[in-house]
Amino acid sequence: MDVKIGILALQGNVSEHIDAFVLALDRLDCGSSSAVVTVRHPADLEGCHALALPGGESTTISRLIDKNHLYEPIRNFSGGIFATCAGMVLIATHVDDARINTLNLIDMTVDRNAFGRQRESFETDIPIAGVDGGLFHAIFIRAPVATHAGAGVTVLSRLDQGIVAVEQGKHMALSFHPELGGDTRLHERFLKKIGV
Amino acid sequence: MKLEELRFGTELLKRGFASMQKGGVIMDVVNAEQAKIAEEAGAVAVMSLERVPSDIRKMGGVARMADPQKVIEIIEAVSIPVMGKVRIGHFVEAQVLETLGVDMIDESEVLTPADEQYHIDKKRFKVPFVCGARDLGEALRRINEGAAMIRTKGEAGTGNVVEAVRHMRNIMGEIRMLKGMDKQEMIDYARDIEAPAELVIECSERGRLPVVNFSAGGIATPSDAAMMMQLGADGVFVGSGIFKSTSPELMAKAIVDAVNHFNEPEVIARVSRGLGDAMPGLDIHTLRDDEVLQTRGR
Numbered sequence: 001m002d003v004k005i006g007i008l009a010l011q012g013n014v015s016e017h018i019d020a021f022v023l024a025l026d027r028l029d030c031g032s033s034s035a036v037v038t039v040r041h042p043a044d045l046e047g048c049h050a051l052a053l054p055g056g057e058s059t060t061i062s063r064l065i066d067k068n069h070l071y072e073p074i075r076n077f078s079g080g081i082f083a084t085c086a087g088m089v090l091i092a093t094h095v096d097d098a099r100i101n102t103l104n105l106i107d108m109t110v111d112r113n114a115f116g117r118q119r120e121s122f123e124t125d126i127p128i129a130g131v132d133g134g135l136f137h138a139i140f141i142r143a144p145v146a147t148h149a150g151a152g153v154t155v156l157s158r159l160d161q162g163i164v165a166v167e168q169g170k171h172m173a174l175s176f177h178p179e180l181g182g183d184t185r186l187h188e189r190f191l192k193k194i195g196v
Numbered sequence: 197m198k199l200e201e202l203r204f205g206t207e208l209l210k211r212g213f214a215s216m217q218k219g220g221v222i223m224d225v226v227n228a229e230q231a232k233i234a235e236e237a238g239a240v241a242v243m244s245l246e247r248v249p250s251d252i253r254k255m256g257g258v259a260r261m262a263d264p265q266k267v268i269e270i271i272e273a274v275s276i277p278v279m280g281k282v283r284i285g286h287f288v289e290a291q292v293l294e295t296l297g298v299d300m301i302d303e304s305e306v307l308t309p310a311d312e313q314y315h316i317d318k319k320r321f322k323v324p325f326v327c328g329a330r331d332l333g334e335a336l337r338r339i340n341e342g343a344a345m346i347r348t349k350g351e352a353g354t355g356n357v358v359e360a361v362r363h364m365r366n367i368m369g370e371i372r373m374l375k376g377m378d379k380q381e382m383i384d385y386a387r388d389i390e391a392p393a394e395l396v397i398e399c400s401e402r403g404r405l406p407v408v409n410f411s412a413g414g415i416a417t418p419s420d421a422a423m424m425m426q427l428g429a430d431g432v433f434v435g436s437g438i439f440k441s442t443s444p445e446l447m448a449k450a451i452v453d454a455v456n457h458f459n460e461p462e463v464i465a466r467v468s469r470g471l472g473d474a475m476p477g478l479d480i481h482t483l484r485d486d487e488v489l490q491t492r493g494r
Binding site for chain 2 (some may be wrong): 009010011012013014015016059060067085086097112113116117118119121122123124125139141177180181
């Protein structure tokens, strides 16, 4: 199939997400029949099979989603959503910060900056359910965690501090940054789920 | 679950943190109240310092790291990252800010240099650093010392964007020029600009600096900020431009919107209306040599 992936490009590490999806699509042999585009306005979502919510500052991105009239279009988006770090905060139903206008697409409660400040950011290898080929090198940067996930949510990975990888329906949310490490197994799993 | 090995303060974590700031506005603040205004306006981070650059110019004397008490108040007031400025070469000020929990350290020419020979050995720290640069050689020397982010220096505290433009054009232009060089020419060029050859080659391959590159030093209006983005900045630092304008809340929001829509003049026109006065500006040519900040550190 021809596949089109949108990357929400309001603020954050957009280009790294573009590169990671391009690489993942190549590895699935879909590189030539696919497009990765940036999403800044509601019209940009048209024809997209998936949308990535990148890392960045969740309070800033939430404000810009509202200002750019993207809240309802993302909430009603029919494709899968791939959310990392700030994206995981935005996609949740509950967040420990009233300024975030949550998208309510994955039934979970998320704490921002759950590990602490930048000096507490870390990288390590973690097991992720459903991802073959050994541990996943995960990069946590001022990362959030989910403290609670609803019955419809599949928890893929959990640390002492909380849940760090989940799926619900076509959506996936990760508190770490697979787009920074070159390992595209999670991207590939997500793409297969949306029918690539 | 027991994790085998948690690694902190790696190059990937430092550069990764910087990349999360892209497309954002980082605002200078001197107290908790200003920090809240900045966060509310949509800043991706705040830069804590004792006085904004235009006041440093007016008051003269030695400009140092902010009072740790102020830094703590700012850290406690906001949930976005808090950065802090230290003097060039002053590694103990940097140690202090790291201990306080500052998320990124700006080794800044805006403060009075503590060492006229050496910059801080930034690789010894767990927190990432941002450093100023006026051209490609200076940017790559800082990256080689461990800077995870570069900001073009501009001329801080002037409200005059001309130097910010000059420095961004220098860096982007030099990188474009590398495209036409073969490897030997690049090695020769690296020697000329006193930069490590492997970093020059990396810039050529990527078509950009190996780390995030923001613009700073003289941005005073939404149009200034959008121009720097169109010239290739990954984001902007605004110093005196916000809290020295007549309506800081409005100016802060307008600059965030202008950076977000930097290629949409109709949006910039809309957000620029009725902001009151921008900060008073200075003509660069009227500055005495000892008033020029950008030449500190090289």
